[in-house]
Amino acid sequence: MSELLLNLNSVQKAAVLHREGPLVIFAGAGSGKTRIITTRIAYLINHGVLPWEILAVTFTNKAAEEMRSRAEALVPEAKRSLITTFHSACARWLREFASELGFDNHFSIYDDQDSSRALKQVLKELHPKGDLPTLVAEMRGFLSYIKTAGIFPHEAEQFALDYPQMVPTGGVTVYRLYQEYLAQCNAMDFGDLLLNLLLLLRQNQRVREILSQRYQYIMVDEFQDTNRTQFEIIHHLANRHRNLVVVGDDDQSIYSWRGATPSNIIDFDQTYPDAKRIALEQNYRCTGNIVGAASKLVAYNTKRAPKTLFTEAAAGDAIEVHLEVDGEMEAYWIAERIQSERRTFGFDDIAIFYRTNSQSRSLEEALRRFKIPYTIYGSLEFYERLEIKDMVAYLRLIANESDEISFLRVINVPTRGLGDKAIEQVQQFARQQGIGLMEAVRRLVQAGTPKIGPKLKYFHDLLAALKDDIRSSPLQEAVKILLEALEYPDYLKKKFPDQYTDKIDNIQELAAGMSEYAKRNPEAHLEDWLQAVSLVREDTETASIGGVSLMTLHMAKGLEFRRVYIAGLEDGLLPHKNSMDDPSSLEEERRLLYVGITRAKEKLSLTCARRRRTYNTEMVNPPSRFLREVPQEFIEFTLKAKELFEPQAPSSLHARYVYEDDEEATLEAGAKVYHPTYGPGIIEGFDDHFGQRKAIVRFRDFGYRKIRPSQLHAGSSSGRSP
DNA sequence: GCTATCTAATTTTTT
């Protein structure tokens, strides 16, 4: 008996030992699913499977990294298996076969910001007078949806006929033009990495043969979050050997708004009728109370595969529920609590989760006041910072001169007299001649175009020199060469005098990361590094600081902490107000809380605030409806919460809170009101204005106003004429 | 063409 299998329960063992054919594993939270995948990889390798015949895909770099290192710890050969994210696997295959699609294998990868800019270029030409920001926003949503659904431009027409409500006016044309523009730029957005690979697999028999032959054993983690495109890719890859194991938990599906279809896992056996099915329902992570609360909560969902998570662990501490007067006090309470428990839970053991990023500010302030170290995950992305984007854009343009989005970004950075007018002239010339922007620059320089000719020549020569210089130097020098050639520090100092040091530090960090990368991958070229930074976003600086972890509930998936706080359990925040009216969105909000709760190994606190300032207005939200769905037996109310919650009568929670006094009884948030001067509006919240209570009303025609409730009539029109 | 000022928009966002 292999020692790998020690300490596995019989169900886990069955999952690991599964050899041929499709298998779907429903793995509840904390049931050891990463362990199963890694152990299975090790087991396969120990039993004659070649490491490079194994493919394991996940969604996040973090998860992939974890999986890779754990598998390697079991068998060192696992480092030759392909254990990575969907996007980076696809990017790798696309580089291999780019030419089959008419792409150069130095193609750029566009992040959301780049792709918005590309879309803007397309729309600007199509609707010169249109409201660009609105159009871009509308089309972005449509494009990301249609790409995750695996629908190609040539199929979009039919799709628009079948589902007209899903397609904005002109959407089909924009989709086609956008894809053409990206092809012209030799660039792919995140969606294209998947979609273009799917296109290859569908149309190109040679590629399909090679890739489906290559991987004997395929495993996919977090399968509930796959979209249709990903499902179809996996289907093609696994078609030959049919050794496909998918692992997931429909209760943890929290990305349906991004095209994930949990039916991929729930109905897996419709595509694979011979699929075996294993359910892992024993939780090894959390205490009894935490598991109990989470299961009871998620059981309120109507759409889910039936299952019950259980544990043999002791009940442990009760789940703490606390209510505070406002968001600041809530944060203060959490910080104080962390401080008082510091002998039991080290700062690294603790996480605070919240629904929206904007909630992090008050938490940060409170933690700072208590001198508690913390790390915020995923707020200001390192690679989205202006100075980093500038550097990366230059390097991209050097690797791929067709990359027009990078071209447009850097042509006047640092400022060199090539503003909107000049760019317009270059673009128009390019359009006229049917050539790329860089070629247009070359010809305009050659033609000795008046005014902009010399400036363009400077830019062109600079770029050419940079290209030579960087290509002939070791990779780790690239950023340094750029900085000097551009005199970029001077530019930063002039343009951002007070943020200068920060920005230079960031660039230093980029350069350090680059050196590190070059050291680890001695063979790597600029293109490899560019791909890595496009797909991996980690801020090495913040990652090493440690302390209490702050993140959104979405980011928390897949992680675990001994001690967890979830802040802002209020109707309007969790569930979020945009998701409260639609039943299936509401269920997703519930799953979000479920995910948060099940991250806690030992102790959990749920907090909410009566009032909360968001942006500039004060909102009054009732406690989350989800709090009522957690049975009282698992909960301990803090003193403060007790008087307000009345735990013995949970159904009165709302009533007591919202209708606390007569004024709010008739004018609660969300109520339609009518004002004699401003006309119809909706109450968004309340504000205490020097002791006087005012309603924050969003008027149909006059925007937001703070109004004394006595001036408002209930309903959408007044009985009297205004 | 560049800079300063104004305005609108802020759910979540693995890649």
Add this chain to the structure above:
DNA sequence: ATTAGATAGC
């Protein structure tokens, strides 16, 4: 409050 992006004025 904050930020990015568009517009108006130098």
